[in-house]
Amino acid sequence: MAWAEKLATGWRGRYRDQHGIKQKVTQPDGSLFPRKRDAIEAAEEEAVKARRTAAVKQGKLPASVKWGDWWDAIAEDRKFEESDTASTERYIVDKWVRPKWGETPLNKITHDDVQEWVDDKEDGLGVRNGMSPRYARRVYAVLSVSMSTAVNKKVLDASPCVGIKLPKIPKKPKPYVQLEHAEKLNLREDYQDAVDFGLETGLRPGELCGLHDHRLDLENGWMEVVEAFVHRRRVIRPIPKDEDARMVPLSSKAIEIARRRLAGRDLTAGCGLPHTDGEDCKHALVFLTLRRRVMHPDAVGQCLRRAAEKAGVPRENAHMYALRRGFGTRAGRGGMDAFLLADLMGHADVRVTRGYVQMSEQARGQALAALGEQVPLKVVGQRGAAARGKRGADLDRSPLESDGEESAENTG
């Protein structure tokens, strides 16, 4: 089956694959083997692997195949060979999965074994050594996906991973700024106006700092959100069409703030920042610092944190992005429906918005009222913005799926 041939600089392994085609085997770095025996051994190993892969493709592998061999056979077909995901997965397999299951035949891995492995705090995935529940689930997902592949390829009749209870990921409510926080803060007037405007409109920090005066229709109470300040590059960039560009209604408080910021200013001199679309800007930014400089989201954030400490407001709420979440939370509690809120906040995906709306009493009341049920509205208790949809325990499909959260870094 396998042999070696001598070339000028060493030995090359050869074998015949299942189609009878001669294949060549070198060392992983492409160089030849210094010794004949090594070349033959490597070729034999490759021949076995090739047979196994072929057997998987033809659905001929027995259920008693060892997990490690099964993984090697299917790993080649995993789509993301050279990505970060692939190297993470290789690490997980070598460090956690292969040592535990590598030598066990697939059909000897039972549901109870898997559950025990997941729960075991000594040798399994039970939370220890700082292994987070999220990571434990990631490790488990490798085993789980290998088993569902075995079912799909008809090697196994059923996956032992069905119904496994996984470690819970604790839910942390995302901090947001409430109106009463903002009132207590006692910021410098330029920052206070920016913070209040953020709470009234839900603008992203970059959108707020990059807001131009001609985007406001103060007579009719509307604002067009079409561009943002990118502070790392100090430019104004348009928001891509059909993504987040949107119209946002202005509250009377927002209108009052805008009027105050624009009063007595020259609005035709240009904002002084390059626009990435090449526009020669002849308009003014609504929010400037007291010294008439461009307002920087980080500077507002710092100022917020200092003021929060003084006022005894939780520090984690004092972040510019928390204003946006404060707006979303307030709108959700006030009974705004998720689709309207998604429009106003520029969420391309309503799933992101749903968290603000889903669990509010008002939403429940509206939904039930629409179905013809009379629901007396209760006074709403304090609740974090954590009412995101529950995630299923089955991680097979996308083990690294994010929560669809917006990061604090997100300026877009």
Ligand SMILES: [Zn+2]
């Ligand atoms: Zn401009």
